[in-house]
Amino acid sequence: MKIVVCVSHVPDTATKIKISADEKNIDSAGVSYVINPYDEFAIEEALKTKEKIGGEVYVVTIGNEAAKESLRKALAMGADEAIHLKYDGYLDSLNVAKNLAEEIKSLNSQLVFMGKQSIDFDNCVVPQMTAELLDYNSISVCVSFSLDGNKVTCEREIEGGKEVVESQLPIIVGAQKGLNEPRYASLKGIMAAKKKTIQEKNCTFTNNSVELIKIKKPASKNPGRILGTDVSVVPELVRLLREEAKAI
Amino acid sequence: MSNKILVFLEQRNGQIKKSSFEVASKGLELATKLNYEISFVTIGSEISNSSDLKEFGVSELVHLKNSNLSEYSSSAYTQLLKNFALENKATILLFSNTAMGKDLSPRLAVKLNAGVMSDLIALEISGTELIGTRPIYAGKALEEIKLVSDFKVLTLRPNVFKAEKRETASFSVNLKEIAEVDLSTKVVEIKKSSGKIDVAEADIIVSGGRGLKGPENFPLVEQLAEVLGAAVGASRAVVDAGWRSHSEQVGQTGKTVSPTLYFALGISGAIQHLAGMSTSKYIVAINKDKDAPIFSIADYGIVGDVLEILPVLTEEIKKIKS
Numbered sequence: 235m236k237i238v239v240c241v242s243h244v245p246d247t248a249t250k251i252k253i254s255a256d257e258k259n260i261d262s263a264g265v266s267y268v269i270n271p272y273d274e275f276a277i278e279e280a281l282k283t284k285e286k287i288g289g290e291v292y293v294v295t296i297g298n299e300a301a302k303e304s305l306r307k308a309l310a311m312g313a314d315e316a317i318h319l320k321y322d323g324y325l326d327s328l329n330v331a332k333n334l335a336e337e338i339k340s341l342n343s344q345l346v347f348m349g350k351q352s353i354d355f356d357n358c359v360v361p362q363m364t365a366e367l368l369d370y371n372s373i374s375v376c377v378s379f380s381l382d383g384n385k386v387t388c389e390r391e392i393e394g395g396k397e398v399v400e401s402q403l404p405i406i407v408g409a410q411k412g413l414n415e416p417r418y419a420s421l422k423g424i425m426a427a428k429k430k431t432i433q434e435k436n437c438t439f440t441n442n443s444v445e446l447i448k449i450k451k452p453a454s455k456n457p458g459r460i461l462g463t464d465v466s467v468v469p470e471l472v473r474l475l476r477e478e479a480k481a482i
Numbered sequence: 483m484s485n486k487i488l489v490f491l492e493q494r495n496g497q498i499k500k501s502s503f504e505v506a507s508k509g510l511e512l513a514t515k516l517n518y519e520i521s522f523v524t525i526g527s528e529i530s531n532s533s534d535l536k537e538f539g540v541s542e543l544v545h546l547k548n549s550n551l552s553e554y555s556s557s558a559y560t561q562l563l564k565n566f567a568l569e570n571k572a573t574i575l576l577f578s579n580t581a582m583g584k585d586l587s588p589r590l591a592v593k594l595n596a597g598v599m600s601d602l603i604a605l606e607i608s609g610t611e612l613i614g615t616r617p618i619y620a621g622k623a624l625e626e627i628k629l630v631s632d633f634k635v636l637t638l639r640p641n642v643f644k645a646e647k648r649e650t651a652s653f654s655v656n657l658k659e660i661a662e663v664d665l666s667t668k669v670v671e672i673k674k675s676s677g678k679i680d681v682a683e684a685d686i687i688v689s690g691g692r693g694l695k696g697p698e699n700f701p702l703v704e705q706l707a708e709v710l711g712a713a714v715g716a717s718r719a720v721v722d723a724g725w726r727s728h729s730e731q732v733g734q735t736g737k738t739v740s741p742t743l744y745f746a747l748g749i750s751g752a753i754q755h756l757a758g759m760s761t762s763k764y765i766v767a768i769n770k771d772k773d774a775p776i777f778s779i780a781d782y783g784i785v786g787d788v789l790e791i792l793p794v795l796t797e798e799i800k801k802i803k804s
């Protein structure tokens with residue numbers, strides 16, 4: 235069975251974000267990019283599943299030339315094949331999903347792992363969209379996954395607890411932290427990944443569903459008040475919370 | 483035929499959720515301004531609090547009812563909402579950005595070949611267009627976007643939009659029994675986390691970080707939460723250390739919250755923590771390091787030892803509450 239993992243290439247969470255002059259993008263100078271952290275959970279789960287039931291793990295990304303780095307990382311962790319769908323424009327989610335769905339269809343994969351969310355635009359939509367396009371089942375924000383024949387059981391995080399969800403293949407599973415502990419790439423894996431060829435394909439983005447108007451900085455909050463440096467200010471804090479903020 | 487807005491109201495345990503009232507309210511505001519019709523729809527088995535919608539201006543709730551739908555099913559809900567949207571010719575579909583709304587809305591969007599604007603913290607009308615604002619890059623920037631697809635699917639961040647009271651003359655439930663539902667994906671069990679208030683839903687959150695020094699000091703946090711009727715939250719550092727459970731984690735790899743009041747106790751305020759809580763209305767920080775980044779976004783700060791201050795704070799609040 236072919237297991238597909240979709241990964242995105244994103245700015246590291248710790249990097250500072252500078253908005254470009256045209257307000258349509260961020261300045262990539264000085265920004266370090268990484269594989270989307272949730273996608274590492276997705277890769278790990280795919281590898282674990284392959285170890286149990288056999289098959290090959292295909293990793294797919296849509297992005298610019300630099301996105302290859304994330305494919306290499308996945309290969310180094312143990313993925314078998316990598317496919318780069320080259321695109322260098324605004325990554326409209328519906329179009330991303332359409333292109334991923336095409337690729338999954340041509341690979342004829344019944345089991346797909348994605349991250350719950352891409353930490354650049356934090357949309358949380360591509361896994362469910364792709365599943366709907368393929369008429370596959372989907373379970374998002376999963377903290378556990380098990381496969382028994384065709385049957386899939388996952389726990390997904392919800393407000394106040396977890397849902398235990400049952401479904402069956404074909405399916406797209408969205409990985410949340412807690413699903414597993416992603417393995418480190420071994421030196422051998424890293425060396426082998428360097429030698430592997432990454433399949434390159436073009437992809438098409440027509441009729442985007444979303445139009446970006448602009449990117450801006452969040453309004454900076456007025457600097458807060460330091461009320462004091464010891465317990466003596468506690469009554470004043472309580473008074474402010476009650477009378478000024480009206481929050482308690 | 484005029485245009486229509488569809489508002490999806492989410493129920494859990496037979497109760498329409500608070501965040502759904504917020505979405506209903508925003509829906510009504512948009513309908514008035516755009517001169518659209520509006521429909522409110524919920525899916526479930528029994529629902530006990532639907533009449534509460536009346537004082538928020540809802541005059542009719544369509545309840546798509548099936549005894550197998552007391553819990554969520556992405557397959558069944560998507561199908562039902564698609565049919566409902568098409569029959570009612572609704573073109574703007576509003577959801578709350580909850581676990582359910584996030585799961586359901588993109589699937590529905592695809593059925594309608596629509597784009598999604600998710601996790602909006604502001605939604606304005608410009609001419610006849612809807613302009614959404616949403617945090618990106620963990621809240622380090624905001625993007626303003628609009629949808630250019632014919633159908634438009636939007637999810638609103640809970641606790642950000644206010645549920646405004648608007649009386650209507652009448653209220654009724656339009657019950658539609660659904661004979662058959664597609665349960666190819668279904669919830670078979672809910673595992674509740676320790677019976678307390680969840681951070682994602684709380685109006686007040688009291689969060690502790692590594693400054694608490696150890697799990698043995700978390701009862702101080704719990705006591706303050708108790709007197710405030712608040713949820714207990716945690717930074718990733720204390721979750722990773724095993725002091726608290728992941729369900730309490732606030733931040734990029736935890737939950738995104740927007741309570742009215744957020745206490746950051748012994749939390750430094752790393753960007754990934756801020757990503758999850760910076761849209762809180764009021765932030766109180768207690769930290770012994772005056773240069774801790776949390777103070778840059780706190781409304782009220784105390785520079786001092788959290789272990790000394792916490793018990794006094796709990797006592798003071800107890801006094802005014804009694």
Ligand SMILES: Cc1cc2nc3c(=O)[nH]c(=O)nc-3n(C[C@H](O)[C@H](O)[C@H](O)COP(=O)(O)OP(=O)(O)OC[C@H]3O[C@@H](n4cnc5c(N)ncnc54)[C@H](O)[C@@H]3O)c2cc1C
Binds near residue numbers: 247731751770
């Ligand atoms: C990909 C990624 C995702 C992440 N996701 C999250 C996330 O979801 N949520 C999250 O919280 N973090 C997240 N982090 C981790 C984040 O970077 C920080 O490491 C973490 O938030 C620090 O937790 P802390 O503030 O409790 O600990 P610290 O940074 O160690 O801060 C402890 C603070 O307590 C203060 N202090 C110490 N003693 C006292 C005392 N007696 N009284 C008062 N103050 C005291 C110190 O001055 C300090 O400011 C993530 C990191 C990465 C790389």
Ligand SMILES: Nc1ncnc2c1ncn2[C@@H]1O[C@H](COP(=O)(O)O)[C@@H](O)[C@H]1O
Binds near residue numbers: 296334347348349360
């Ligand atoms: N450009 C992309 N290429 C491949 N996979 C992607 C891409 N964008 C999103 N995904 C997948 O969809 C998940 C959720 O992303 P999003 O809906 O954008 O938050 C990610 O964790 C990836 O697994």
